[in-house]
Amino acid sequence: xxxxxxxxxxxxxxxxxxxxxxxxxxxxxxQVPFASREMPMPYGWGTGGVQVTAACLTPDDTLKVIxxxxxxxxxxxxxxxxxxxxxxxxxxxxxxxxxIIQTRHRIPEAALSDGQILVYQxxxxxxxxxxxxxxxETRRMHALEDYGLMHVKLYEDIxxxxxxATSYAYPVKVEGRYIMDPxxxxxxxxxxxxxxxxxxLFGAGREQRIYAIPPFTQIVSLDFEDYPFEASxxxxxxxxxxxxxxxxxxxxxxxxxxxxxxxxxTDHCETRRDAGYRGRxxxxxxxx
Amino acid sequence: xxxxxxxxxxMTGSFTDAPVQAAHGFxxxxxxxxQPGEIVTLSGATPPAPMSxxxxxxxxxxxxxxxxxxxxxxxxxxxxxxxxxxxxxAPLVAAEAAMFAIGTWQALTPVTRFAIGTPEYxxxxxxxxxxxxxxxxxxxTLRGPGIDGSAQxxxxxxxxFRANRALFPLGFDTLFCCGxxxxxxxxxxxxxxx
Numbered sequence: 001x002x003x004x005x006x007x008x009x010x011x012x013x014x015x016x017x018x019x020x021x022x023x024x025x026x027x028x029x030x031q032v033p034f035a036s037r038e039m040p041m042p043y044g045w046g047t048g049g050v051q052v053t054a055a056c057l058t059p060d061d062t063l064k065v066i067x068x069x070x071x072x073x074x075x076x077x078x079x080x081x082x083x084x085x086x087x088x089x090x091x092x093x094x095x096x097x098x099x100i101i102q103t104r105h106r107i108p109e110a111a112l113s114d115g116q117i118l119v120y121q122x123x124x125x126x127x128x129x130x131x132x133x134x135x136x137e138t139r140r141m142h143a144l145e146d147y148g149l150m151h152v153k154l155y156e157d158i159x160x161x162x163x164x165a166t167s168y169a170y171p172v173k174v175e176g177r178y179i180m181d182p183x184x185x186x187x188x189x190x191x192x193x194x195x196x197x198x199x200x201l202f203g204a205g206r207e208q209r210i211y212a213i214p215p216f217t218q219i220v221s222l223d224f225e226d227y228p229f230e231a232s233x234x235x236x237x238x239x240x241x242x243x244x245x246x247x248x249x250x251x252x253x254x255x256x257x258x259x260x261x262x263x264x265x266t267d268h269c270e271t272r273r274d275a276g277y278r279g280r281x282x283x284x285x286x287x288x
Numbered sequence: 289x290x291x292x293x294x295x296x297x298x299m300t301g302s303f304t305d306a307p308v309q310a311a312h313g314f315x316x317x318x319x320x321x322x323q324p325g326e327i328v329t330l331s332g333a334t335p336p337a338p339m340s341x342x343x344x345x346x347x348x349x350x351x352x353x354x355x356x357x358x359x360x361x362x363x364x365x366x367x368x369x370x371x372x373x374x375x376x377x378a379p380l381v382a383a384e385a386a387m388f389a390i391g392t393w394q395a396l397t398p399v400t401r402f403a404i405g406t407p408e409y410x411x412x413x414x415x416x417x418x419x420x421x422x423x424x425x426x427x428x429t430l431r432g433p434g435i436d437g438s439a440q441x442x443x444x445x446x447x448x449f450r451a452n453r454a455l456f457p458l459g460f461d462t463l464f465c466c467g468x469x470x471x472x473x474x475x476x477x478x479x480x481x482x
Binding site (some may be wrong): 003016018178 | 314315434
């Protein structure tokens with residue numbers, strides 16, 4: 001651990017990132033450019049989130065890292081180990097114990113609390129990018145609050161599919177001003193962005209942008225009066241913990257069409273099972 | 289060597305364990321700015337008078353050679369100029385060119401001098417570090433992002449902050465320092481009253 005500066009990054013870099021985070025907090029939803037560094041992992045593996053986490057960590061923090069809700073997948077394990085080694089911080093898989101949670105594409109099921117920071121890994125921070133490839137143009141559209149194109153996109157969804165087919169990275173409006181990409185979280189998670197007591201920070205390493213949602217900020221998912229936003233999920237209960245309110249992953253179990261639905265949030269699912277809840281396919285405890 | 293002409297005081301009063309103390313300092317500032325009305329306590333810096341310890345921590349956490357700083361009024365003194373230069377390397381500039389400005393509210397006025405960013409880059413706006421005689425969670429009512437309903441904070445005036453909010457998403461951001469205490473007022477906060 002003594003081979004690294006605390007939390008890996010040098011102090012000059014951390015100051016630059018910290019200034020960007022503060023400006024992001026002051027202008028919720030606006031993407032602040034920052035001089036993203038090479039990190040010892042490839043772009044697309046959370047380099048933006050890792051830099052934001054490194055700039056925020058103190059030795060007193062407890063860090064939780066999730067990848068699509070799971071604590072035990074490659075991306076989550078490697079980032080957790082990275083900070084155990086370079087910052088020496090405590091880590092946990094329990095949402096309630098963590099002070100900083102770095103996440104790839106999910107918001108934990110358990111409600112977040114005051115003092116917690118949720119750090120999102122963001123691949124493409126610009127919500128208008130697939131509609132307008134030029135950065136000069138999207139920047140001007142944000143400046144002029146010219147968001148008609150996004151509504152046209154959602155309208156075309158309805159015209160083609162009969163419903164808004166966008167199911168993840170669903171665009172939101174922050175405090176009535178900026179349209180923001182909430183990173184590729186399922187739209188099931190969108191309502192949890194709004195009015196939470198936790199601070200939400202977003203880091204895009206390759207695209208060199210940081211943005212933020214302060215606690216208790218109003219976030220509205222874009223929709224139409226006659227096609228209101230719907231936080232959808234698979235219409236099942238978890239096959240391990242029987243919870244029918246959580247976001248589910250579909251797991252193929254054999255080559256005869258067998259499948260099961262399980263909570264994407266592994267900590268939530270394990271906590272429920274520890275409390276005695278059993279789903280349809282959960283291993284039953286021996287009667288003896 | 290420029291250090292020869294410097295006051296020896298310029299070389300003292302910094303962090304003893306920079307990575308850890310700066311991390312704690314930043315987290316406190318982040319909390320203050322993301323939850324306006326909340327007052328946090330900072331420690332680790334002992335800058336020369338008239339700078340408060342809280343403002344000293346902010347300077348050590350956020351300033352470096354890429355951040356032009358304006359020292360206003362009594363803060364524009366040799367001891368503090370030397371301290372900022374030695375400890376952070378930040379260039380000292382006029383109010384209009386500053387990314388950070390440090391001084392009492394009276395010395396910083398008129399605050400319309402400071403950078404408010406551009407429509408394309410609202411982040412290119414100044415942060416005012418306001419030295420205050422008292423700082424309490426009472427007085428002017430605040431609403432907006434970071435605030436659950438409403439909060440109170442003792443502000444030196446309301447007019448300038450209401451005018452600043454009207455510029456949103458442009459505008460300056462403010463950190464109030466008093467002794468080792470600090471509160472934040474981002475441009476997004478709605479300041480009530482006249």
